[in-house]
Amino acid sequence: MASQEIRAAVKDYIMEEFLPGEDPATVSDSTALLSEGILDSIATIKLAAWLEDHYGIELEAHEMSVDNLDSIAAIAAIVTSKLEARG
């Protein structure tokens, strides 16, 4: 699955679930989602649940970090790496 496709799907989910009614142009692939407070702890868990369900992957406790979830680009990167590892 192409990274760009994942980025688009993740952005659609975030806009619909956490930022309803907001202009999609306000969130880019590099917007800091966690460190800027767009996603709080519960939103992060909901996002992780969606990623696991949608892509059939599993995120470990230590992977629920700002390194992996702070931007759409970072999210797409960890999803891609999980999908590639699964083969």
Add this chain to the structure above:
Amino acid sequence: MSLELSADQKTLRREIVAFARRELGPGAGERDREASFSRELWQACGRMSLPGLCVAEEHGGLGLSPIDTAVALEALGYGCEDGGLVFAICAHLLACVVPIARHGRDEQRAHYLPGLVDGRLIAVNGMTETESGSDAFAMSTTARPVPGGFILEGRKTFSSNGPVADLALVYAATDRAKGFAGGVTAFLVDTDSPGFSSGQRFSKMGLRSCAIGELVLEGVFVPEGRVLGGVGGGGAIFAESMNWERALLAASHVGTMERLLETAVGYARSRRSAGKAIGKYQAVAHKLADMRIRLEAARLMVWQAAGKLESARDASLYASMVKLAVSESLVESAMATVQVLGGYGIMTEYGVERVLRDAMASTIYSGTSEIQRNIVARWLGL
């Protein structure tokens, strides 16, 4: 889908109730008055593996599923009149032992779990600070990397089992910029480590036989091998442990609610006023009917939440809902019992007022009712 207990679950319940009545109940009033924690009773619980109900059998536990653990803790809450001891066991098991069992390395599990299960070791969860209660991630406790490990500095408060603990599960900031997601790390700290002390011990209105106090960390060296779940993994570990604590502490409350109901019904059937048992008066009977309904609803909610614990990402929603509903139900049922028993309800020798004092804390610890409502609202997308 059957909602009846299996034969094994009935046996588990029966054995724990009998043990709790026989060994844990006597002296509960005295321990409450003196605010004394009993290590002897803790060790007795250890012989029943109560501090490690859901720990794998290879580490000495009973290997129970979350739902079976709920059945066991309900039995403990029902059979044990020492609410402080029940709370101490739950805090140890759910906020400390479960995280080690689920996230510990093989060496960590082998080193700590047998003692934590059989009653030799008592654990304390070090999260709350004076400036960060339910807002757990505004913490001031820090862990600074040094060769071979970390140096911990800080002070935790309202730590259940703190004054008597042998092991502390301490959460400390390792990268403030990352905050909740990746900036907090969980450390396994032996309480005899140089620089560790237990600080102030608090006096409370309820749960008085559970020792609660401060944890003081002054330059405590913790080796790398005592990081639980990886550097930065503390936020997720803590969040998961709160799911377990909120869902399964409520199981013990269900047991307490059943004991209260039996006490209140027994009194209402025997106490007579104006020629008939007071239970024949609707003003009393309706209170008891409401207690029964709250009991049944609470039990079902606990089982539902327990069933989510091992894998469901929405476990925190169900944990918050059950924690909120059952703790508030417990307070309502304790108040109703005091009211039905009238003068006897407020006499210390009957123990009902003690249950009410113990119950009052349940809407506060492990996240207040207000915080639980916030969490539920966030899951609604609000």
